[in-house]
Amino acid sequence: MKHLLFLSLALMLAAAPLHAEIEIDEVTTPGGLDAWLVEDHSIPFVALEIRFRGGASLDSSDARGATNLMVGLLEEGADDMTAQDFARARDTLAAKFSYDVSDDTVSISAQMLTENRDEAAALLRASLVAPRFDDDAIERVRGQVLSGLRSAQTDPRDLVSRAFDRLIFGDHPYGSPLEGTMDSVEGLTREDIAAAHRAALTREHVHISAVGDITAEELGPLLDDLLGDLPQEGAQLPARADLNLPGGVLMEPFETPQSIAAFAQAGVERDDPDFFAAYVLNHILGGGGFESRLVTEVRVKRGLTYGVYSYLSDKDAAQLWVGSVSSANDRVAEAIRVIRDEWARIRDDGVTEEELRDAKTYLTGAYPLQFEGNSQIARIAVGMQMDGLPVDYIANRNDMVEAVTLEQINRVAQDRVDPETLTFVVVGQPEGLDGSIN
Amino acid sequence: MRKPFLWLFVLAAWLSLPVAAFASENVTAFQLENGMDVVVIEDDRAPVVTHMVWYRVGAADEPAGQSGIAHFLEHLMFKGTETLAPGEFSSVVARNGGSDNAFTSQDYTAYFQRIAADRLDLVMGMEADRMSNLRLAEADVRTERDVILEERNQRVENSPSALFREQKSATQYLNHPYGIPIIGWQHEIRELDREAALSFYETHYAPNNAILVVAGDVTPDTVRALAEKHYGVIEANPDLPPRTRPQEPPQLAERRLMLRDGRVSQPYVNRAYLAPERDSGAQQEAAALHLLAQVLGGGQTSVLNERLQIEQKIAVQTGAWYSGTSLDQTTIEFVVVPAAGVTLAEAEDALDEVLTEFVETGPDPEQLDRLKMQLRAEEIYDRDDASGLARRYGAALTSGLTVEDVQAWPDLLQDVTAEEIVAAAKRVLDHQSSVTGQLLAPEVTQ
Numbered sequence: 001m002k003h004l005l006f007l008s009l010a011l012m013l014a015a016a017p018l019h020a021e022i023e024i025d026e027v028t029t030p031g032g033l034d035a036w037l038v039e040d041h042s043i044p045f046v047a048l049e050i051r052f053r054g055g056a057s058l059d060s061s062d063a064r065g066a067t068n069l070m071v072g073l074l075e076e077g078a079d080d081m082t083a084q085d086f087a088r089a090r091d092t093l094a095a096k097f098s099y100d101v102s103d104d105t106v107s108i109s110a111q112m113l114t115e116n117r118d119e120a121a122a123l124l125r126a127s128l129v130a131p132r133f134d135d136d137a138i139e140r141v142r143g144q145v146l147s148g149l150r151s152a153q154t155d156p157r158d159l160v161s162r163a164f165d166r167l168i169f170g171d172h173p174y175g176s177p178l179e180g181t182m183d184s185v186e187g188l189t190r191e192d193i194a195a196a197h198r199a200a201l202t203r204e205h206v207h208i209s210a211v212g213d214i215t216a217e218e219l220g221p222l223l224d225d226l227l228g229d230l231p232q233e234g235a236q237l238p239a240r241a242d243l244n245l246p247g248g249v250l251m252e253p254f255e256t257p258q259s260i261a262a263f264a265q266a267g268v269e270r271d272d273p274d275f276f277a278a279y280v281l282n283h284i285l286g287g288g289g290f291e292s293r294l295v296t297e298v299r300v301k302r303g304l305t306y307g308v309y310s311y312l313s314d315k316d317a318a319q320l321w322v323g324s325v326s327s328a329n330d331r332v333a334e335a336i337r338v339i340r341d342e343w344a345r346i347r348d349d350g351v352t353e354e355e356l357r358d359a360k361t362y363l364t365g366a367y368p369l370q371f372e373g374n375s376q377i378a379r380i381a382v383g384m385q386m387d388g389l390p391v392d393y394i395a396n397r398n399d400m401v402e403a404v405t406l407e408q409i410n411r412v413a414q415d416r417v418d419p420e421t422l423t424f425v426v427v428g429q430p431e432g433l434d435g436s437i438n
Numbered sequence: 439m440r441k442p443f444l445w446l447f448v449l450a451a452w453l454s455l456p457v458a459a460f461a462s463e464n465v466t467a468f469q470l471e472n473g474m475d476v477v478v479i480e481d482d483r484a485p486v487v488t489h490m491v492w493y494r495v496g497a498a499d500e501p502a503g504q505s506g507i508a509h510f511l512e513h514l515m516f517k518g519t520e521t522l523a524p525g526e527f528s529s530v531v532a533r534n535g536g537s538d539n540a541f542t543s544q545d546y547t548a549y550f551q552r553i554a555a556d557r558l559d560l561v562m563g564m565e566a567d568r569m570s571n572l573r574l575a576e577a578d579v580r581t582e583r584d585v586i587l588e589e590r591n592q593r594v595e596n597s598p599s600a601l602f603r604e605q606k607s608a609t610q611y612l613n614h615p616y617g618i619p620i621i622g623w624q625h626e627i628r629e630l631d632r633e634a635a636l637s638f639y640e641t642h643y644a645p646n647n648a649i650l651v652v653a654g655d656v657t658p659d660t661v662r663a664l665a666e667k668h669y670g671v672i673e674a675n676p677d678l679p680p681r682t683r684p685q686e687p688p689q690l691a692e693r694r695l696m697l698r699d700g701r702v703s704q705p706y707v708n709r710a711y712l713a714p715e716r717d718s719g720a721q722q723e724a725a726a727l728h729l730l731a732q733v734l735g736g737g738q739t740s741v742l743n744e745r746l747q748i749e750q751k752i753a754v755q756t757g758a759w760y761s762g763t764s765l766d767q768t769t770i771e772f773v774v775v776p777a778a779g780v781t782l783a784e785a786e787d788a789l790d791e792v793l794t795e796f797v798e799t800g801p802d803p804e805q806l807d808r809l810k811m812q813l814r815a816e817e818i819y820d821r822d823d824a825s826g827l828a829r830r831y832g833a834a835l836t837s838g839l840t841v842e843d844v845q846a847w848p849d850l851l852q853d854v855t856a857e858e859i860v861a862a863a864k865r866v867l868d869h870q871s872s873v874t875g876q877l878l879a880p881e882v883t884q
Contacts, residue, residue, distance in 0.1 A: 042483060043821045075738075084748065087738035091808040094815030113815055140747060143777050147754040151704040156596055255700060258591035289537055290516075290528040300525065303584025306592050326592050358533055365535010369552060372484045373822040 022371050024391040027216045031224035035208035036381045037216055044114040046212035047374040049382040052106040053205040056178035057238040065180020066188055066196035069145055071101040076137035078126035083137050095120035103174055104316040106200050114213045125226045133193050145185050156256050160427040163252045164262040172241040202234035209381035212374040241318040245421040251435030252427045259332040259428025265418045267312050267319030270387055277404045277412040283359045284351050286310030286323050297338050304335040333432040336424060347417035350410030364398040466658040467841040472674040473646030477831045478661045479653035481824035487654035488825040489561050490550040492832040495642035498544040498615040498683055504634050506622015509542040510586055511635045517578045519571040524578050527564055544616055545765045546836035555655040559664055566668035569643055579632040590621050598699035602877040609695050610710055610873045613684045614766060644675035649835045653828035686767055689871035696876045705878035707782045710771040713866045715764040718843050724762040725850040726862035731760035731770055732809050733801045745792050752780045752788055765837045770866060782876050793867055800860045813851050
């Protein structure tokens with residue numbers, strides 16, 4: 001691949017931006033659940049996305065990893081079904097369920113055929129409302145989690161993200177791996193797992209979207225059956241994180257040929273009036289595919305890396321401006337120097353009119369292209385709800401990008417870009433780089 | 439929960455794609471007069487188009503000693519033409535709200551853009567331009583070589599699993615170039631240069647060695663008109679070399695390898711057998727092998743999962759893979775990640791026991807029915823992803839298959855019987871033609 005996989009977002013014509021035409025219905029079920037629906041009957045299946053806010057950060061401090069283990073167990077037996085009964089029933093219906101957890105969410109994605117949708121939904125309900133947490137399933141999934149934790153101990157990518165989180169977030173749940181530690185996972189009991197289930201899967205924190213072959217009349221009862229029996233209230237959401245961004249470099253020595261660096265400074269809140277200016281500014285600095293300043297300076301001109309990028313990280317309890325680069329041990333010091341220079345240059349000199357115009361053309365042109373396919377649209381729709389955005393955001397978003405002016409973006413660069421607190425964490429055996437943070 | 443291991447093995451089929459059933463409606467195929475094949479996949483749900491050009495050339499077609507040149511050229515294709523400056527291709531795509539990228543496998547090299555449907559003319563014009571007008575500056579070539587060395591560092595040198603896969607493939611193939619990594623050996627990448635890249639380009643990049651795949655909000659007529667305008671004017675290369683690679687001799691001896699690396703904390707054992715690939719007009723054996731891999735290691739209700747994880751509790755992860763879309767002989771592979779306290783030898787014995795027993799008993803008829811139901815459902819789910827369908831056609835057509843073969847595949851999968859699965863297992867799962875690899879931590883020295 002020419003570009004990094006995870007950057008896949010990636011003169012002749014001035015593009016007239018498309019407008020996304022996605023018609024979202026806001027549905028309230030008879031039982032009082034709110035959901036967003038996009039009807040499209042061209043393919044006989046529906047994609048359902050369910051997000052519970054809170055996620056692994058709801059773990060109690062003495063049961064770190066409980067939410068992760070709980071989510072791994074949702075498909076491992078429910079109601080009168082063992083793990084194997086459940087899996088066979090799901091495969092018989094050719095339904096697809098996936099369960100995931102992040103710092104801020106528990107996510108459930110489902111694809112269900114129209115021909116057996118009610119049976120598939122009943123099965124999904126069992127896994128969400130009546131998981132069994134059988135002892136043998138707990139031990140099996142615990143073994144998988146421990147195996148992953150063991151691997152992470154000597155994986156440079158895991159090492160860098162763990163050191164980064166620990167340094168910046170400290171005692172906040174974001175500061176430790178959501179999987180827990182070997183010790184904490186060993187110590188988790190069935191009660192911890194059941195408690196995590198009660199805390200995380202609640203009606204008050206759920207967001208739902210459905211896209212595909214289903215009507216509002218059909219969706220309401222389906223969702224009431226699916227989620228209506230969950231408790232209304234759960235655990236309190238975590239407090240905001242205090243960010244520790246001292247500037248400088250934290251070194252984590254590890255024997256591997258290529259050093260991996262993660263870096264961060266303070267970010268920008270989603271509802272900040274400067275958010276869109278910062279978003280466009282980041283696109284010019286280190287976002288997108290092949291056009292950013294960081295890619296141009298670090299990769300294209302100097303060949304120092306295969307991948308370098310930055311983005312605005314918007315977690316529920318913390319906003320960061322983060323990035324990453326990987327370079328051979330004898331070249332990473334130069335890569336970091338170039339990144340620091342670019343950080344200072346964009347603050348001091350701002351961006352050009354042409355850069356701003358190109359960034360807007362890209363961002364407004366690329367936005368409507370995202371809405372391809374039921375599953376993808378469902379993910380975007382539920383993500384918007386998590387961000388507190390209204391349905392008409394899709395229609396208005398490009399106008400908000402267009403509204404960013406050169407004066408505003410360069411003021412935001414002055415005010416927000418902060419080379420002094422830009423903090424690096426480096427895993428590897430870098431040459432000519434001094435760790436200034438202990 | 440993050441399932442910890444699957445990605446290690448999914449990456450083994452780096453940039454090659456899983457085979458599955460799909461719907462053949464909305465697919466149109468034709469050929470331009472200069473021999474360029476065209477496939478159009480219509481999906482008008484969003485005003486978007488995926489435009490791809492696939493060349494029937496990959497890493498396995500490289501000259502000896504120049505490993506990585508196919509992938510290096512892929513990078514250099516973004517470095518300018520007679521009319522486009524270095525990097526301008528991607529920046530024009532970006533200024534039109536699109537994204538672009540490329541990828542290389544053993545059997546193909548492909549370039550694609552995803553963009554608003556009304557910009558198809560623009561990207562097609564640029565893609566046609568770089569099919570015959572590539573211009574490379576020496577300095578750009580040298581810098582980009584550093585980039586691919588860093589890419590190798592990132593993908594391979596920093597990852598013991600990736601190093602293990604390289605060593606395993608090299609052990610698997612005595613004579614066929616599939617034993618050489620797509621990205622190239624590090625010492626050979628260092629020696630790649632502008633002349634080698636241009637020579638490879640001139641030999642292999644031509645319309646009669648390419649397949650155009652367009653998926654999205656388009657009609658076959660529009661695509662045909664644009665393709666004739668942009669690609670139809672490029673002359674065919676009459677000297678295109680035949681695609682013949684050195685083939686494997688019969689494997690007479692079981693092979694074993696062991697990689698120890700300080701960065702390994704969770705060991706595992708991998709078993710691979712040489713296996714026939716999908717051949718045009720003769721895909722039945724491959725269909726049986728596809729189902730064999732699914733029955734044995736394709737998810738929660740697979741035989742390996744039930745036996746080793748649930749009943750015997752000796753594994754934390756198991757899996758089986760068969761990559762049938764391949765120009766030459768491929769493999770069927772198994773992996774067992776042992777539970778804590780279980781040795782790799784014990785894990786391997788347990789795997790062998792399951793395989794031996796399976797050849798005797800065959801698949802559970804209910805499991806086979808469930809798998810076939812899931813394969814039928816995939817034909818529905820896959821229609822949601824036109825770009826995915828585009829990749830499937832491109833990979834198949836660069837691997838010796840035809841549009842008809844791709845469209846016949848779902849029915850062939852449905853027709854596979856339990857007896858055929860057992861027969862395929864008996865033919866392929868032969869210890870004499872196996873490669874067994876262990877990845878583990880260094881021995882502790884006192």
